[in-house]
Amino acid sequence: MSFCLDLIAKHRSIRKFKSELVNDDDLNSILEAARRHPSPRNLQPLTITVVKDEELKGRIATLLGDQQHIREAPILLVFSLDLMKALRAVELSGKEPTRISHAILLAGTLSTGIALAWSLLAAESLGYGACGIAVYRRSCEVADLLKLPKYVLPLAGLLVGRPDESPELRPRQPLQALLANDGYGDAEGRAELYASISSDFREKLADIIGKGGFYDEIAWSFTQCLRRQGLLE
Ligand SMILES: Cc1cc2nc3c(=O)[nH]c(=O)nc-3n(C[C@H](O)[C@H](O)[C@H](O)COP(=O)(O)O)c2cc1C
Structure with missing residues (x-):
């Protein structure tokens, strides 16, 4: 089996982490995987916020249903649909930006999800455990905590850390x-x-x-x- 297929076959969400930090080279590789994700029309309409600050992570954990594993993971990456950059870039080129439609929201959501999946696989390939987090359940509160501007919507998080459990495949x-x-x-x-x-x-x-x-x-x-x-x- 290929390395990639083997990795996919073994995936389990990890919700218990060792206290060991994610080193900067590994974090860069995980972010680089997201940066390389394929996206409709190559629009890449997202921004990833790296949350390492314990207090901030704790506040997000409380907001999202008091999920202890968010608090305990060394890193939370928040994947936000970001149409601000593209809309502003159109304006800066002297053209009129589109009105936001369901089509663009869905295309952007697809893109954001694919980027998250690529980061998750990259993290697992480096021996980390990871777990997606439904940030959309309190998007605007998380947007406030992360100081995200208009046209940016936090959708999903990814916890990354050294696994301290080995659950069965779901x-x-x-x-x-x-x-x-x-x-x-x-x-x-x-x-x-x-x-x-x-x-x-x-x-x-x-x-x-x-x-x-x-x-x-x-x-x-x-x-x-x-x-x-x-x-x-
Ligand atoms: C976008 C997304 C959001 C998720 N949100 C949460 C969450 O808020 N809390 C959590 O514990 N797990 C969350 N998960 C993990 C799923 O519950 C998990 O992937 C699913 O139950 C299948 O289990 P497995 O990943 O171990 O195969 C999320 C996964 C994704 C992809």
Whole structure:
């Protein structure tokens, strides 16, 4: 198996870290991996904030549901969708920038997610453990803490540190649920297969994506935050 495939096959999110710091060369490699990510039209609409300051990291940990592993990780990288740079660059070239559309938001979100994934793999390739963090649950509060300007929206974090645990691989949907050949096929069967990941997964799904679940809870404040950051009219 290739080194990269082997790395992917072994991935587990790490939530317990040793106190050892991430050295600067390694951090640069992890950031360089994000910088090299492929992006729609090469727009690269993101900014990464490196959070090492204990107090700042602690405040973010508290905001995001009091997640102790955020506090304990030596580094938190915050990946923000950043349309400020591109819009301003258009203005600086004497042209009129676009109005923000759903299309540009989604393209930017894709780009930001891909960059995070590349950093995660880079970190794991260097022997670090990593864990994504849903910063979008309190985007505007995190934006305030990180002093992010208008048109910049923090979406996701990545914890990086030396692993102090070795959890089992977490389950994934079967390939038949993920894969569609030349069409979508039977929707019902696909949903059944998807939910068959585990009984635990099936049970938790409603808490996440059911009525009144996690995404309902954050929907209003996220929309408000998009407006405040100038990303929605
Ligand atoms: C964008 C993103 C946000 C996530 N947010 C959190 C989070 O806030 N807290 C957390 O403990 N794990 C978080 N995770 C980790 C997922 O829960 C984890 O990837 C998933 O359960 C699968 O487990 P695995 O990565 O070990 O395979 C996040 C992952 C991603 C990619």
